[in-house]
Amino acid sequence: MTTEDDEAVRLARDGDPDAYEVLVARYTAPAHRLAYFLGAGGDVEDVVQDAFVKAYRALPRFRMGAPFRPWLLRIVANETKNAVRGRKRRAQLALRALDPRSVDDPYPRVAEAERRRVLLAGLRSLAGKDREILLCRYFLDLSEAETAMTLSLPVGTVKSRTSRALARLRDRLDVEVLDV
Amino acid sequence: MSDVERELRALADTIVVPEPPDVRAAVRTRIEADSPTTRAIRPPRPQWVAAILAALLAIGLAASPQARAAVAEVFRFAGVDVRWGSDADDAPVVPETPLPGADPTDLAGAREQAGFEIAVPSLLGEPDRVVVADDARVVSLLYNRAQHPVRLDEFDGSLEPVFAKTVAVTGVFAPVDGERGWWLPGPHTVHYVDRDGVVREETARLATSTLIWESGGVSYRLEADVSKAEAVRIAESLVR
Numbered sequence: 001m002t003t004e005d006d007e008a009v010r011l012a013r014d015g016d017p018d019a020y021e022v023l024v025a026r027y028t029a030p031a032h033r034l035a036y037f038l039g040a041g042g043d044v045e046d047v048v049q050d051a052f053v054k055a056y057r058a059l060p061r062f063r064m065g066a067p068f069r070p071w072l073l074r075i076v077a078n079e080t081k082n083a084v085r086g087r088k089r090r091a092q093l094a095l096r097a098l099d100p101r102s103v104d105d106p107y108p109r110v111a112e113a114e115r116r117r118v119l120l121a122g123l124r125s126l127a128g129k130d131r132e133i134l135l136c137r138y139f140l141d142l143s144e145a146e147t148a149m150t151l152s153l154p155v156g157t158v159k160s161r162t163s164r165a166l167a168r169l170r171d172r173l174d175v176e177v178l179d180v
Numbered sequence: 181m182s183d184v185e186r187e188l189r190a191l192a193d194t195i196v197v198p199e200p201p202d203v204r205a206a207v208r209t210r211i212e213a214d215s216p217t218t219r220a221i222r223p224p225r226p227q228w229v230a231a232i233l234a235a236l237l238a239i240g241l242a243a244s245p246q247a248r249a250a251v252a253e254v255f256r257f258a259g260v261d262v263r264w265g266s267d268a269d270d271a272p273v274v275p276e277t278p279l280p281g282a283d284p285t286d287l288a289g290a291r292e293q294a295g296f297e298i299a300v301p302s303l304l305g306e307p308d309r310v311v312v313a314d315d316a317r318v319v320s321l322l323y324n325r326a327q328h329p330v331r332l333d334e335f336d337g338s339l340e341p342v343f344a345k346t347v348a349v350t351g352v353f354a355p356v357d358g359e360r361g362w363w364l365p366g367p368h369t370v371h372y373v374d375r376d377g378v379v380r381e382e383t384a385r386l387a388t389s390t391l392i393w394e395s396g397g398v399s400y401r402l403e404a405d406v407s408k409a410e411a412v413r414i415a416e417s418l419v420r
């Protein structure tokens with residue numbers, strides 16, 4: 001956590017809306033990315049907005065000196081899950097919106113595009129818990145500690161679940177290759 | 181880093197993510213509309229809790245609604261925030277939903293995960309189901325009795341609120357093994373307060389009568405459709 005965060009959090013907690021707006025501006029992009037990857041779909045803007053409002057209300061409980069970003073991301077993750085659950089759509093849809101940007105390439109490298117397709121299919125086929133971890137670690141580039149906080153898990157669980165999810169993904173990729 | 185990890189990172193770069201929205205104005209409007217009472221509950225100082233408890237005890241715990249309002253709107257005891265109000269009547273009846281991160285396990289599994297000793301009421305024996313939730317912060321023992329299903333939540337610590345309840349009726353003092361206990365008769369809504377202090381609406385459920393007490397640094401919440409005397413008997417039969 002940067003010292004600027006510390007200062008902004010302290011001021012926001014004391015009710016300074018300008019200070020909070022600084023935090024909103026700073027963390028809208030990662031919050032939005034997380035909500036999008038976890039499947040917020042068309043609700044993504046509402047989810048981000050609600051998460052920031054909830055986080056503001058929860059600030060009195062924020063432990064000063066702790067990193068703000070993963071604390072906020074946990075609230076975003078919970079909001080996203082609520083939204084997805086609320087509209088009764090399966091989390092499986094989470095990755096449906098993900099489309100590799102292959103259309104930009106006038107001469108698509110077929111093998112690479114195929115590999116990406118296989119990888120995405122593998123990622124989609126994983127159980128939600130496994131997929132969430134991989135999305136946080138590799139798509140959002142969160143550290144193990146940040147992932148743990150975001151998904152409300154112990155760090156040990158993040159470590160073990162990451163390697164298990166990677167192993168499962170590898171297995172599926174092998175099967176895909178054999179199937180071709 | 182393994183090949184798959186490298187490939188995943190490379191894949192992330194090819195994913196198109198829509199432009200993030202600018203939510204600054206909307207968030208500001210909403211937080212500025214907040215009145216102080218709608219903000220998250222600040223953890224009160226222990227002496228404040230003690231003072232309220234003392235005040236409630238002094239007025240016999242069966243005070244009139246006016247007297248209650250004069251004392252406090254939120255009363256905290258053994259990790260449970262109790263809010264007086266008529267909300268309990270309006271609350272939607274929703275089926276029991278899992279607490280955040282709820283994982284079914286068994287007694288041995290729960291004992292391994294929880295950072296405190298788990299007690300089992302000898303009057304009820306082995307639970308039919310055991311659920312640990314929110315990183316083993318709460319351990320629930322569930323008994324599927326046909327007439328009287330029983331739920332016993334055990335959680336570490338006592339000052340940080342774990343559950344928020346809205347009750348239309350006042351509670352009564354119900355000592356357990358000579359220690360302070362609190363009996364909330366009749367149904368009321370229960371919300372779970374997660375580690376960030378955010379009240380999680382989606383776990384709201386309609387509870388039956390509840391006995392709350394604290395013993396040896398662990399807080400207990402027994403939910404069962406039984407009499408107060410029976411609930412206290414169950415509570416006093418806990419064996420660690």
